[in-house]
Amino acid sequence: MADWWASLDLDAWSITAIVVTMLATWLLAWLARKGVRRVVERVPALTEGVKVLAVRLTGYAIWLLGIGIALTFLGASIQPVLAIAVIVGVVLVLVLRGVADNFASGVVIQTRHPFALGDEIASGDVVGVVVESNARAVVLRTTDGRIVHVPNSTVLREPLFNNSVRGARRSEVEVRLTDTASADRAEVRATLASAATGAEGVHHREPITVLPVTIGPGRSVYRVQFWHHPLRGATVTAAVVDALGDALAVHGHVGVVTSDPPPPALAGPTAF
Known part of the structure; x- marks a missing residue:
């Protein structure tokens, strides 16, 4: 340390240059912090702590x-300063890599607006309603009442499905009959469509298929497709299953209605 101080070259020019450099550094730091503050203020999902951290860094x-x-300007080698800066930078990158990834992904998400609060989305294996979107994660409430924090980087990396953007979602059930003759196919399809249309919660602006x-x-197997509110899939599907089952019983058809068809069985054509 003594040798380092001895190597410094102090004169009026050096002192003046240092003072000017420090003033310029102070001004540039003030302008940069102010600019960063304006940028982060435009991202409403960022918490105040994250905004302060970005400005300070x-x-x-x-x-x-x-x-x-x-x-x-004092004649000192800048290599020690650069070495310290590199070491600090590497440590920050290693420690804050996940935080930085999620922060950057959060900025992209807020810019692109792929969903809004209250939308039902699916990311990876998680499906739920968006209750919060912050600088670190997208918070979802699943249908069974759990709260899931999905990292922003995962949301941006994985395929993202927005089930609410159209205001309607399509579901389907399968109907398997054992006694349908060729002449009855048109009548059976009309019966299934009419029954599904009358189920509670089924949209009428989109046709039943x-x-x-x-x-x-x-043996005849039909797939009945219908539209409903994005967040009422389970209840509307249950209503359609009930309506189709009642319609089959009224018209004397023998079969099953299921919203979760099992894989095809290794058996004869009359087995379900």
């Missing part, structure tokens, strides 16, 4: 650079 970085430049999946001797 900007100021510290500029002051570190200014001090390093000022030392060069009845698609034949399997037609064979003594």
Whole structure:
């Protein structure tokens, strides 16, 4: 340390240059902090703590650079300062890598607006209603009442499904009949469509679709597709299953209605 101080070259020019450098550093740091504050204020999802941290880190970085430049006017080597800056930078990158990824991803999400509060979204294996979007994560409430914090980087990296953006969502159930003859197919499809239309919660602005999946001797399988409110999928589907089951019983058809069809069985064509 004594050798380092001895190597310094102090004169009027050096002192003047240092004073000017420090004043310029102070002014640049003040302007940079002010600019960063304006930028982060435009991101409403950022917490106040994150905003303050971003502003402070900007100021510290500029002051570190200014001090390093000022030392060069004294004839001191800037290499120790650069080495310290590199070490600190590497440590910050390693420690705050996940935080930085989520912060940057949060800024992108807030800019693109792929969802809004109250929307039901699916990211990866998680499906839920958005209750909060902050600088670190998107907070979802699942249908079973759990709260899930999905990191912003995961939301941005994984495919994102917004189930609420259209204001409607399509679901489907499967109907398997054992006694439908060829002449009865049109009547069966009309019965299924009418029954699904009358179920509570089914939208009427989108048509009911009845698609034949399997037609064979003594067996017919239909897929009934319908639209409903994005957040009422389970209750509306249950109502459609009840309505289709009642319609089959009234018209004397033998079969099953399911919203979760099992995989095809390794059996004859009359088995379900």
